[in-house]
Amino acid sequence: MTNEPDHLSPLLSAKHIEASYDESLILRGVTIDVQASSVVALLGRNGVGKTSLLKSIMGLMPNCTGEIILNTERIDVLRPDQRARRGLGYVPQGRDIFPNLSVQENLEVSLSISGKAGKDDLDRVYELFPVLRDMLSRKGGVLSGGQQQQLAIGRALLINPKLLILDEPTEGIQPSIIDRIEDAIHALKKQGDISIILVEQFLDFAKAASDKFYVMDRGKVVESGDSVNLNDEIIQKHLTV
Numbered sequence: 226m227t228n229e230p231d232h233l234s235p236l237l238s239a240k241h242i243e244a245s246y247d248e249s250l251i252l253r254g255v256t257i258d259v260q261a262s263s264v265v266a267l268l269g270r271n272g273v274g275k276t277s278l279l280k281s282i283m284g285l286m287p288n289c290t291g292e293i294i295l296n297t298e299r300i301d302v303l304r305p306d307q308r309a310r311r312g313l314g315y316v317p318q319g320r321d322i323f324p325n326l327s328v329q330e331n332l333e334v335s336l337s338i339s340g341k342a343g344k345d346d347l348d349r350v351y352e353l354f355p356v357l358r359d360m361l362s363r364k365g366g367v368l369s370g371g372q373q374q375q376l377a378i379g380r381a382l383l384i385n386p387k388l389l390i391l392d393e394p395t396e397g398i399q400p401s402i403i404d405r406i407e408d409a410i411h412a413l414k415k416q417g418d419i420s421i422i423l424v425e426q427f428l429d430f431a432k433a434a435s436d437k438f439y440v441m442d443r444g445k446v447v448e449s450g451d452s453v454n455l456n457d458e459i460i461q462k463h464l465t466v
C-alpha cells in the first residue's frame with residue numbers, strides 16, 4: 226500500500242462548484258483541475274466570480290456545494306485552516322498581512338503555523354523578495370503596496386503549500402514592483418515543486434507565466450486550454466472590456 230497520488234490525477238480538482246451570496250447564485254457549476262507542478266491562470270472580467278471560486282476552494286464561501294479533491298482527498302468537508310494545513314496557500318485579493326506586526330513577526334506567524342518550516346524556507350523567501358530582509362523591523366502597515374504583496378506571498382510560502390493561490394497579485398502596484406512579483410512567480414514556476422493558481426488582469430504576463438488557462442464569465446468557465454492557445458479571439462470575446 227502506498228499513499229502516493231496517481232500521477233495522472235490532478236493535484237487539485239474542483240468539480241461542479243456552485244456558490245451564492247444571499248439569494249444570488251454567483252458560481253454556476255465550475256469545474257477546474259490543477260496538475261502538479263503547473264501554473265493555471267484564472268481569467269475573466271470584473272465580477273465574473275474569480276475570487277468567489279478561490280474562496281470556495283479555501284472554504285471561505287458561506288454557501289458552496291461541489292467536490293474539491295486535493296491529492297485524492299476530499300477537502301470540501303474541511304475548515305479553511307485544515308485546508309491550509311493540507312497544502313493550500315492563499316494570498317487574497319488586496320493582500321492580507323498584519324499591519325501592526327513587524328515584517329519579521331508577520332513571517333514568524335506563518336512559521337509557527339507551519340510547525341516545520343525553518344531557516345531554509347525563510348532564506349528562500351528572502352531570495353525571492355530581498356526587500357523583506359531589509360525591512361524586518363518595519364511594521365507591515367507602513368510598507369508600500371508592492372512590499373505588502375511580497376510579504377503576503379512570502380507568508381503563504383512559509384506554510385510550504387503544494388498549491389499557491391494568488392488573487393491579482395499585481396493589482397494596484399507600481400510598475401517597478403510588478404516586475405519583481407512577476408519574476409518571483411516565474412522563479413517559483415521554475416523551481417517546479419509547487420502549483421499555482423494565478424488570477425491576473427495583465428494577460429501577457431498571465432499567458433507567459435501559466436501552463437493552462439480557464440476563462441470565466443458570469444459564474445461559469447467559458448474557455449479553457451493550454452496557455453499557448455490563449456488567442457486574440459478569446460481575449461476579445463471574454464476578456465477585453
Ligand SMILES: Nc1ncnc2c1ncn2[C@@H]1O[C@H](COP(=O)(O)OP(=O)(O)OP(=O)(O)O)[C@@H](O)[C@H]1O
Nearest residue numbers: 246247251269270271272273274275276277278318
Ligand atoms: N460579500 C459579497 N456579498 C454579496 N455579493 C458579493 C460579495 N462579494 C462578491 N459579490 C458579488 O459576487 C460576484 C462575483 O464576485 P467576485 O469577487 O467573485 O468576482 P471577481 O471575478 O473576483 O471580480 P474582480 O475581477 O472585480 O475581482 C459579483 O457580482 C460581486 O458583486
Ligand SMILES: [Mg+2]
Nearest residue numbers: 275276277318
Ligand atoms: Mg476578484
